[in-house]
Amino acid sequence: MxxxxxxxxxxxxxxxxxxxxxxxxxxxxxxxxxxxxxxxxxxxxxxxxxxxxxxxxxxxxxxxxxxxxxxxxxxxxLSRKARLNYEIEAYAAQIKFSIQHHPDRKEKYIRQKAKVLSSTRYLLFMDYESVHQKLTAKVDEIT
Ligand SMILES: [Zn+2]
Known part of the structure; x- marks a missing residue:
């Protein structure tokens, strides 16, 4: 670090x-x-x-x-797709860390972050369900 x-x-x-x-x-x-x-x-x-x-x-x-x-x-x-992938990677790592401390909150964290990612904040214009699915897959891949 x-x-x-x-x-x-x-x-x-x-x-x-x-x-x-x-x-x-x-x-x-x-x-x-x-x-x-x-x-x-x-x-x-x-x-x-x-x-x-x-x-x-x-x-x-x-x-x-x-x-x-x-x-x-x-x-x-410039690229929505690239931005999404960068953020999915970052949020998945964040969730992986958080569930080591609160294993019962996995679904809650994923829902929370999928909500933020599909909000206007990141200008991804992606629906919540698709983001949720992608984030879940990434979390499962690294945990
Ligand atoms: Zn980020």
Missing amino acids: SDVKIKRKSWLWNLVPLTGRNRFSSTIGSTIYLTPKRYDDYHSDSPSVRTQGLVIHETVHVRQYQAEKLLFGLKYA
């Missing part, structure tokens, strides 16, 4: 549209920018499963970037 940097989002992030300082964490290249709340929790004595899972999600994006460099950003921004 030494090639992954984790930083606290500064006030400057308030100037960036769509992602704010306090709403979402963001990853640029090999640097993960956590919201102040997540950052403080991550560096506390007992970070929550949710925060650790989020860092795992963002770390997958760092690995995707490191594997493809500039191409990753281009494909993520």
Whole structure:
């Protein structure tokens, strides 16, 4: 993990549209920018499963970037199919981690993340059922 940097989002992030300082964490290249709340929790004595899972999600994006460099950003921004696959990989890793702590919540996590992925946030324009199916398949593949 030494090639992954984790930083606290500064006030400057308030100037960036769509992602704010306090709403979402963001990853640029090999640097993960956590919201102040997540950052403080991550560096506390007992970070929550949710925060650790989020860092795992963002770390997958760092690995995707490191594997493809500039191409990753281009494909993520320009191709819905590529963006979906990058996010499915990241959410599946996040769910895999989370169910190690809460095995009874697998279906709940998958539903939750499928809902987010099929929302307007990711501009995937994919229906919930298809995303749910794809995410379930990926989780089953890696667990
Ligand atoms: Zn993501």
